[in-house]
Amino acid sequence: MNPTKLFPTQEIGSLAKPGWLVRATRGQRPSAADLAELDRWAERLEIPGVGELRALLAAERPDKERVRDWAALFAIRLQEAAGLDVVYDGEARRIEMYEYPVRRIAGFHFYGHVRSFDNKYYRKAAVVDRVRLTEPFHLEELKYVKAVARRPVKVPITGPYTLADWSFNEYYLKTVDPAERDLRRRAYEAKRAFTLDLAREVLHPTLQALAAAGADWIQIDEPAAATHPDEVPILVEAFNAATDGVRAKISIHICYSNYRVLYPELLKMRVDHLALEFKNTGDYNVVHLFKEFGDTRELGLGVLDVHSDVLETPEEVRDKLLAAARVLGAEKIWGNPDCGLRTRTWDVAFAKLRNLVEGARLAREAVGARA
Amino acid sequence: MPFAHLVGIYPRSEKVVELSRSVDRGRATPEALAAAVEEDERAVIALQREAGLDYITDGLLRWQDLLRPLSSGVPGMEPGGIVRWFDNNSFFRHPVITGPLRPTGKAVLAVTNLAALAGVRWKAVLPSPFALAALSENRSGRSFAQVLDDAAAVLRAEAQALEAAGCVYLQFSDPVLVTRATPDDIPRARAALAAVVTGLRARTALHTFFGDATPVLPALVEFPVDEIGIDLYATTLDGTRARAAGKTLLVGALDGRNSLVEETGALVEQAMRARDRLAPDDVALVPNCDLEFLPWDVAAAKTRRLGEAAAVLRRG
Numbered sequence A: 001m002n003p004t005k006l007f008p009t010q011e012i013g014s015l016a017k018p019g020w021l022v023r024a025t026r027g028q029r030p031s032a033a034d035l036a037e038l039d040r041w042a043e044r045l046e047i048p049g050v051g052e053l054r055a056l057l058a059a060e061r062p063d064k065e066r067v068r069d070w071a072a073l074f075a076i077r078l079q080e081a082a083g084l085d086v087v088y089d090g091e092a093r094r095i096e097m098y099e100y101p102v103r104r105i106a107g108f109h110f111y112g113h114v115r116s117f118d119n120k121y122y123r124k125a126a127v128v129d130r131v132r133l134t135e136p137f138h139l140e141e142l143k144y145v146k147a148v149a150r151r152p153v154k155v156p157i158t159g160p161y162t163l164a165d166w167s168f169n170e171y172y173l174k175t176v177d178p179a180e181r182d183l184r185r186r187a188y189e190a191k192r193a194f195t196l197d198l199a200r201e202v203l204h205p206t207l208q209a210l211a212a213a214g215a216d217w218i219q220i221d222e223p224a225a226a227t228h229p230d231e232v233p234i235l236v237e238a239f240n241a242a243t244d245g246v247r248a249k250i251s252i253h254i255c256y257s258n259y260r261v262l263y264p265e266l267l268k269m270r271v272d273h274l275a276l277e278f279k280n281t282g283d284y285n286v287v288h289l290f291k292e293f294g295d296t297r298e299l300g301l302g303v304l305d306v307h308s309d310v311l312e313t314p315e316e317v318r319d320k321l322l323a324a325a326r327v328l329g330a331e332k333i334w335g336n337p338d339c340g341l342r343t344r345t346w347d348v349a350f351a352k353l354r355n356l357v358e359g360a361r362l363a364r365e366a367v368g369a370r371a
Numbered sequence B: 001m002p003f004a005h006l007v008g009i010y011p012r013s014e015k016v017v018e019l020s021r022s023v024d025r026g027r028a029t030p031e032a033l034a035a036a037v038e039e040d041e042r043a044v045i046a047l048q049r050e051a052g053l054d055y056i057t058d059g060l061l062r063w064q065d066l067l068r069p070l071s072s073g074v075p076g077m078e079p080g081g082i083v084r085w086f087d088n089n090s091f092f093r094h095p096v097i098t099g100p101l102r103p104t105g106k107a108v109l110a111v112t113n114l115a116a117l118a119g120v121r122w123k124a125v126l127p128s129p130f131a132l133a134a135l136s137e138n139r140s141g142r143s144f145a146q147v148l149d150d151a152a153a154v155l156r157a158e159a160q161a162l163e164a165a166g167c168v169y170l171q172f173s174d175p176v177l178v179t180r181a182t183p184d185d186i187p188r189a190r191a192a193l194a195a196v197v198t199g200l201r202a203r204t205a206l207h208t209f210f211g212d213a214t215p216v217l218p219a220l221v222e223f224p225v226d227e228i229g230i231d232l233y234a235t236t237l238d239g240t241r242a243r244a245a246g247k248t249l250l251v252g253a254l255d256g257r258n259s260l261v262e263e264t265g266a267l268v269e270q271a272m273r274a275r276d277r278l279a280p281d282d283v284a285l286v287p288n289c290d291l292e293f294l295p296w297d298v299a300a301a302k303t304r305r306l307g308e309a310a311a312v313l314r315r316g
Helices: A019-025 A032-044 A050-058 A064-082 A139-148 A160-165 A183-212 A229-243 A284-292 A314-328 A346-366 B014-024 B030-051 B129-134 B144-164 B185-197 B214-220 B264-278 B296-315
Strands: A105-117 A120-133 A155-158 A217-221 A249-254 A273-276 A298-304 A333-337 B077-084 B091-097 B123-127 B169-173 B203-207 B227-231 B248-254 B282-287
Touching (some): A019 A050, A019 A064, A032 A050, A050 A064, A105 B014, A105 B091, A105 B296, A120 A183, A139 A183, A160 A183, A273 A333, A284 A298, A284 A314, A314 A333, B123 B144, B129 B144, B129 B185, B144 B169, B203 B248, B214 B227, B248 B264, B264 B282, B282 B296
Parallel strands (some): A217 A249, A249 A273, A273 A298, B123 B169, B169 B203, B203 B227, B248 B282
Antiparallel strands (some): A105 A120, B077 B091
16 A cells, blocks of 8 residues: 555554543543534534434443444544545544553453653553463454545554563563573563564464454554663564564554664564654654665654644645655655644644645645645 | 662552542642652551661652652752653653752752651662763753752752751662763762762762663772662673672662562572672662552562561571
């Protein structure tokens, strides 16, 4: 699935969950403000039949799956209305990118909360037994998206290295050869065994199932990729094991990282496209890393800061895309946000995505390509 | 004589987690949260005493991160944006230095539960002056050397105040020296720490973590402190020629970043292995880093295990 036009655009994954979805999943009725937002976006995105959604939300016990279908539909239509070339459902059905998949894998146990920062916490699971896939996940959401989307679809899924890195490792530490006394090497071996099991036993069958269900493009999210530079070989080995033989376009998304530590090992990764964050740091020189290491794969250039309400102008987007194109060639460059836009309101997210699309059009115009 | 103690921020109980979230959402009062934190502090102190640890902390439960009491309590600096805390999936607010730092000696005492620590041999944990300066964003227009001098003056005032309040052990935490310091940084880090500790009566330690300590260990043993700490989950002892003679070595063998509770025998073995390889004057068992990366119940189990291992070491 390679769009013929230059500078195609994509979202990276998550959008904010509408208030009516959040309340419904908590078993609460929507507020008047929630319903006003629902109506406003239904009208703006020209979504018919929302009377059914309102009726669902008014029920004593709303059918949560049907409500999530509606939330997915709204997110898809938002991305289509913005003009993106590839869309998904804003991860409307997922709690977030860690706990959602972990809850669908046998072998994990949740002890309690750990702190992220300040008074923010997350549930961190420990792997206490060999991991085993109970059933492939994201299939139902993919089927729904495929049924209603009017544009090509890309399904995001959390990668094996990040799932391992964000978990405690008990089971695999116990499997390390007891003759190994060095705690650092023991931890490394245990991490490798854990990550490879996730890749082979969980991700691989899930990716195969997604491809069989019609996923033309799968994006594997690995935000932890560069966290431990000495473990980049594990990242790459697990990625290749997870995607081995999967008949779909495969991309990786990495953000807020020092990309230099990934090279040259990253060249061994069998991946078609790398979607990276650039706007946050402003360090577009990272594009030169591709040049320096002869990386000829597609580059998804993060040109929207997902942690700021300040709108990037179409002209700024155009200039960034063109600057990357001058280094790597226009046919390699996609435009995207740095990461998922879930921390922005839909108004801000929509405006940013519209400017992304317009900036890409201006870039095509500048290189004399057909808009 | 071998002994053991904690080295940093302890995790929050599920009750405090829930209350702190509720306070942020306006559903609980700060007073209710403060009472729950106080309850946790007393529980953490009791746990350490029961485990037989040699120095006791209040768990640093009022600290949002290692640098926050200073960044929010010292004139001339303020908490900034969220930055990843080394190679963890957790974050801290990096201090922003806006002008000359003014020592007060009040910042850490303001978040220390002195009443709960009364009658015990208690330790305080501070960032090293180098870590404080290196992890801050300098918008003051002053040079790094000036900022480092300021940081040392600030920490000296804090250390003196803590000592005057009864603290018998001062630990200076520094993950920077073993992860991203350059050779030029080592002597100025040493000089800054000397400016803090000279003349103090309390026992002093420099604890490193998240990075391999062996490359800098020959330099670390020259630092003007009684004890040096290393993170055995980031440090490979095999093949090193470094020695820790003249110091007590804090052996970070209890993993603060993994939930598997270590066997007592394994902890003892690691302490002896570090002693054999690095030849310090003495060894102590400690967590490699703060336990705040663990859930409350797991941290409690690990704290008890630390005490059990230290007891075995004491018996020889």
